Amino acid sequence: MDPALARLVERVQAARAGRTALEIRGGGTKAFYGGEPVGEPLDVRELTGISRYEPSELVVTVRAGTPLAELEAVLAAQGQCLPFEPPRLDDAGTVGGMVAAGLAGPARAAVGGVRDYVLGATMLNGKAEVLSFGGQVMKNVAGYDVARLLAGSLGILGVICEVSLKVLPAPVARATLRFEMDQAQAIRELNAWGGQPLPLNASAWWQGTLAVRLAGARAAVDAACAQLGGERVDDALAAAFWDGLRDQRDEFFTAAHARVAAGAALWRLSLPPTTPPLALAGDVLVEWGGAQRWLVSDEAPQRIRDAAAAAGGHATLWRGGDRRAGAFAPLPPALARIHRELKTAFDPDRVFNPGRLYPDL
Structure with missing residues (x-):
């Protein structure tokens, strides 16, 4: 067994025997996300390096402690990328943290x-067992897809040791268009455009301005620009804007973090994309064609959760506020039972990240 992995196995065995909780930690860039971290730190950054990369097969296998920036640099050298644009909330972020946070x-x-x-x-569960799931091709799963279950689990099931990821070629062409309109009109336009054969890749609305990114074949991007109109944004400025939005370093998040420091809370709302603007006080940034909305507000937490639920979505406490009651919206009883049973199957002694996803897990 790899020495770094062997040391982790020993730590888990000791924690299990001593009924000690462990806080799985990579770069520590998402400690604010979810419930408050609890337990002795379990550093996974020794599990580093790209194990296998076949650019022609669009697959990379990488150890969990590998810096995300390092992986993306290797992919970029081959003209490839992680198309879902994982946020680099700090330069210390790791691949394992990317998957665990989802x-x-x-x-x-x-x-x-x-x-x-x-x-x-490959993961290390709460019984100190090293388990492997899935493989290196898309059609490799028979039964429960545990590998994908780890995405967004915040480490409550075990330590992610290594992952195989599908990658894609970077788009040949990109263009960003800017429009002036209110939030309600932006949501309507985005959903109308979403029903057309347009190479829409990203969108963001804030304070009366809608930015839309097109990406794909050059002919498709040029044709979409001509059809949609709007103001074409300089490519360098557009790239800086989307990177800042991805990494939450742009103007909206800078202002939101200042308000959080003064006592407000920053919420992440997941809603049906056609949902009209919610009647909630605060500053709003709309992404994902209307499906993701950031809200910095002094409103009562239950009012925000109720408004999101009434629209058919849910609200997550992102930064600020009181996380002791849970950062995520409560689950329906049936889903809560499935979560508890999965936690028991992989981590029966509740060694890993207690309370990070839900208070009772």
Whole structure:
């Protein structure tokens, strides 16, 4: 067994025997996300390096402690990318943290999320067993797809040790268009455009301005620009804008973080994309064709959750506020039972990240 993995196995065995909780930690860039971290740190950054990369097969296998920036640089050298644009909330982010958090950037609505690109995984469960699931091709699963289950699990099932990911060629052409319109009109236009054969790749509305990114074949992008109109944004400025939005370093998030420091809370709302603007006080940024909305507000948490639920969605406490009651919307009883049973199957002694996903897990 690899020495770094062997050390992790020993730590898990000792924690299980001593009934000690472990906080799985990579770069620590998402410690704010979910419930408050609990337990002794279990650093996985020794599990580093790209195990296998076949550009012609569009598959990369990488160890969980590998810096995300390092992986993306290797892919970019081959003209390839992680199309779901994982946020680099800090330069220290790792591949394991990317999968465990399950977060995606501006292109999520067009290309899918992290889970859609996970082909296989090796994990260390709460019994100190090293398990492998899936493989290196899309059609490799018979039965329960555990590898993709790990995406967004926030480490409550075990330590992600290695993952195989599908990658894609970077788009040949990109263009960003800017329009002036209110939020309601932006949501209507985005959903109308979404029903047409347009190479829509990302969208963002804030304070009366809608930005739309087109990506794909050059002829398709040029034709879409001519059809949609709007103001063409300089490519360098557009790239900086989308990177800033992906990494939450743009103007909206800078202002939101300042308000959070002053006592407000930043919420992430997942809604049906056609949902009209919600009657909630605060500043709103709309992404993913209307399906993801960021809200920085002083409104009562239950009012925000109720408004999202009434629209057919849910609200997640992203930053600020009181996380002791849980950052995520409560699950229906049937789903909560499935979560508990999965936790028991993989981590019966509740060693890993207790309370990080839900208070009782």
